[in-house]
Amino acid sequence: MNNFGLDIWSNNNFIIENGQIRLNYKCMPSLLQIVEDIRSDDVRGPILLRFPHLIKAQIRTLYNYFDKAIQQNNYKGKFNAVFPLKVNQFPHAVEAVTSQGAQYNYGLEAGSKAELILAMSKTPIGANITVNGFKDKEMITLGFIAAQSGHNITITIEGLGELETIIEVAKECDLKVPNIGIRVRLHSTGSGIWAKSGGMDAKFGLTSTEIIEAITLLREADLLQHLSMIHFHIGSQMSDIAPLKKALREAGNIYAELKKMGATSLDNINIGGGLAVEYNQHAHLNSRNYSIDEFSSSVVFLLGEIMNAKNVSHPNIFTESGRFIVASHAVLITPVLELFTQDYQEKLLNFKTVNPPLIEELVELNRLLNNTNCIEYLHDALDHMESVLTLFDLGYIDLQDRSNAEILVHNIIKRALYLKSANPTDELAQLQVKLQERYLINASIFQSLPDYWGLNQHFPVMPLHHLNSTPLRAASLWDITCDSDGEIGFNPDKPLYLHDVNLDEEEYFLGFFNVGAYQETLGMNHNLFTHPSEYTITIDEHSYEVKNAVESKSILDILDSIGYDSKILHTKLKNDLSNSKFISEKEKSDTLAKLELFLQQNGYLRTTN
Ligand SMILES: *Cc1c(COP(=O)(O)O)cnc(C)c1O
Numbered sequence: 001m002n003n004f005g006l007d008i009w010s011n012n013n014f015i016i017e018n019g020q021i022r023l024n025y026k027c028m029p030s031l032l033q034i035v036e037d038i039r040s041d042d043v044r045g046p047i048l049l050r051f052p053h054l055i056k057a058q059i060r061t062l063y064n065y066f067d068k069a070i071q072q073n074n075y076k077g078k079f080n081a082v083f084p085l086k087v088n089q090f091p092h093a094v095e096a097v098t099s100q101g102a103q104y105n106y107g108l109e110a111g112s113k114a115e116l117i118l119a120m121s122k123t124p125i126g127a128n129i130t131v132n133g134f135k136d137k138e139m140i141t142l143g144f145i146a147a148q149s150g151h152n153i154t155i156t157i158e159g160l161g162e163l164e165t166i167i168e169v170a171k172e173c174d175l176k177v178p179n180i181g182i183r184v185r186l187h188s189t190g191s192g193i194w195a196k197s198g199g200m201d202a203k204f205g206l207t208s209t210e211i212i213e214a215i216t217l218l219r220e221a222d223l224l225q226h227l228s229m230i231h232f233h234i235g236s237q238m239s240d241i242a243p244l245k246k247a248l249r250e251a252g253n254i255y256a257e258l259k260k261m262g263a264t265s266l267d268n269i270n271i272g273g274g275l276a277v278e279y280n281q282h283a284h285l286n287s288r289n290y291s292i293d294e295f296s297s298s299v300v301f302l303l304g305e306i307m308n309a310k311n312v313s314h315p316n317i318f319t320e321s322g323r324f325i326v327a328s329h330a331v332l333i334t335p336v337l338e339l340f341t342q343d344y345q346e347k348l349l350n351f352k353t354v355n356p357p358l359i360e361e362l363v364e365l366n367r368l369l370n371n372t373n374c375i376e377y378l379h380d381a382l383d384h385m386e387s388v389l390t391l392f393d394l395g396y397i398d399l400q401d402r403s404n405a406e407i408l409v410h411n412i413i414k415r416a417l418y419l420k421s422a423n424p425t426d427e428l429a430q431l432q433v434k435l436q437e438r439y440l441i442n443a444s445i446f447q448s449l450p451d452y453w454g455l456n457q458h459f460p461v462m463p464l465h466h467l468n469s470t471p472l473r474a475a476s477l478w479d480i481t482c483d484s485d486g487e488i489g490f491n492p493d494k495p496l497y498l499h500d501v502n503l504d505e506e507e508y509f510l511g512f513f514n515v516g517a518y519q520e521t522l523g524m525n526h527n528l529f530t531h532p533s534e535y536t537i538t539i540d541e542h543s544y545e546v547k548n549a550v551e552s553k554s555i556l557d558i559l560d561s562i563g564y565d566s567k568i569l570h571t572k573l574k575n576d577l578s579n580s581k582f583i584s585e586k587e588k589s590d591t592l593a594k595l596e597l598f599l600q601q602n603g604y605l606r607t608t609n
Contacts, residue, residue: 002471002497004462005281009514013054013328019468021511025053029537029544031511032464035333038535038546045552045604046334046443046532050516052096053539054329059101062275062321065292069300076314077267077303082107082130084273085115087322087517092536092548096329098122107152109320113139120146129153130270130320132183132204132231140165147178156181156231156270158204163214167221181229181270182206182214184254188234188246205232211254215261225265229318230255233272236323241290244274245298252306259312270318271299277327279514281460282494292324323517330516332448332532333464336508337480337605339501340438344410351404356397358384362408366415374416375425381412410435414500418472429492436490437473439498441510442605445479445486446526449512450519453485460513461488463498471497477510480605481527528558529603552602570599 003016014021020030031049038047059081066079083097085108097106107128110116116139119129129151131143140162143155155178157163163180170177185205206214218224232251238244248271255269275295276288290298299317307314351359362384365377388405391397413431420428451457463471475498479486490496501508523531536548556566577592 003467005283005460006462008283008286009278009281009460011278011328013057014513016467020465021462021467023051023539023544026539026541027543029539030464031331031333032509034537034544034546035464035509038533043533043551044335044442044606045602046332046441046448048448048515048520048532048534049331049333050092050096050534050536050548051329051331051539052100052536055093055096055326056100058325058328059097059104059106061292062296062319062324063104065296066300066317066319069296072297073300073304075300075304077316079317079319080105080107080128080268081319081321082109082128083325084109084111084320084322085118086111086521087273088326088520089115089118090520090534092534092550093326093329093516093520094118094122095548096536097326098124109322113142116142116146120149120151123151125150126152128318130181130229130231130318131155132158132233132320134158135162135165137165137169140169141173141175143178144169144173144175147176152179154179154181154229154268156183156229157206157214158183159206160210160213160217163217167217167223170221170223177223177226179228180218180223180226181231181268182211182227183231183233184211184251186232186234186247186250188243188250208254211258212261215258215263219262224263227258227263227266229268229270230258230266231270231272231318233320234274236274237276237287238274239276239288241288241294241298244271244295245302247271248299248302249306252303253310255315256307256310256312260310267313267315268318269303269315270320273319273321273323275319275321275324277323277514277517279458279460280494281458281462285494325517327514327517330520332443332512332515334441334443334448334510334512336439336501336503336510337442338440339503340440340478341410341435344407346407346411349404349407350400352400355404356388356391356401358388358391359401359404359408362405362412366408366412369412369415369419371419374419378412378416378428381409385409414472418470421470421472432472432474433490433492433495435474436476437498437500438478439475439510440478440480443479443532444481444523444526444529445488446481446483447523447529448519448532449515450522450524452488454522458494459515461496461510462513464509464511466499466501466508469499471499473498473500481529483526486526525558525562528562530558530561532604533602552604554600555603556599558603573599 006014012024015024020032022028022030035047062081070079105127108119108123109130110119111133116131123129143153146153183205185207218227232247234243234247258266278287280287304314365381369377385405388402392402413435417428417432445453449459474490475496476490477488530553533552534550535546538545559569560566
């Protein structure tokens, strides 16, 4: 049986029971049941489910492990965390983060003006706000407004120009001065595909010379008492812990040096984000080489060691992990619309009264195939297939014979694969790859899994049901965009096998997991497929509740969102139809009603019932 690597990537958040995948929480609803529940309201297309309890679990894990490490290392600083909004700014994700984080005084991090406004509106007074990224005078002034409004806000400067602007704004107005942070440019580099955030050629941060200059500028402007944090971020999805340790040593020593240089109010070190998520679903391909336990212990231990050696008091530790907090909370569910090689079904066999001898032999091979003879019979069948094709090319047999032969041989291969599925030979494994089935999914990879398209990031995928039978079809997934990049091809290094289902008789749903970080805002409206319909699911001991429904945009709204006036388009379509000739009034009004309905629906396909 195949559990799709659930034990590797799911962190025990999901389990398989009675052939279905379920939430491993309280009343343990099955994902299929939730999806059927939502679809019973005539919802079609892809569905994004949010599970706030999974965000809570991640926040709790982060705080608990750091608190434990602080106790074990007799560390004197405190642990604080903020959620970086760029990872997911969608209202119901942010709402889940802030409500689940309230008891920890969990704050928000902003990297742009819009995110800062969001942070100022959604952070409870008292929790931390940190601001990173490039800033102009307006954005810095917003930081002053936030401080004046009572927020505990730290503006991290990415360059000396920003510091000069802070000094300017402080001189020009009487608003409360926010806390100031300095992003340091480390000589040690990050790891993974997002490594560009660290290193000498990094996009962000001050060099050591610039840091010394910053201290001078702050002292001269009488603002040194506002310098409270140094910050670094070595990149997202750190696969290896070693570069983080190097960065910590470097940043820790910079912190201690600055304390000695008279930065007395400096008392926080912000280690950025980068805590990795396990996306892999095959053994031996792990996405990271450390656990949260090792991560938190290493950070606390190293910082304590550096400060003790330099006789500097222990700083408070800030983290800005985003991916780690929200990746697991969202699951994308897509119906499968079609399987492209279904045409080799046995029921399509159409024999003649007298068939060519090769076909009769294939019928016999198919009939008598069993566990003992299947490899030998498979070889015979493949051999016969070659002969049939040669005979066809020479004009000796017709298209119906050829079709019968193809169906029979496919069937023999499939059955041999099934019989030997426990330990397939190399030859069978190769046949399996060749016999790939293409599953058409009602979703857009560009919209819902943009990091697969842009970075080849793998997301765990599995069916929601049929999990008590072994999937045998080597699968590649096609999305419904008209773009050949909208495909997740079969990869023999991390193979995906799915079930052979007859979609005329039943539905088949796939779930993509760990899609809660970055995918939603990075997702693009290629072919005008918009954000899927989304729902928040809360679960208690007895039942679950579907909340916060936001249906995927209607076709008219999509067009409005890119600048068309949908009213004009709408009127034009109606008029063209109304003015058309050679159609009865009844037919016309029925068609108009149909058109109205279509325009109000979302842009995804509605083929499945
Ligand atoms: C993107 C970013 C983060 C979040 O990184 P994750 O890998 O999602 O944890 C944190 N801090 C800064 C400055 C960032 O730019």
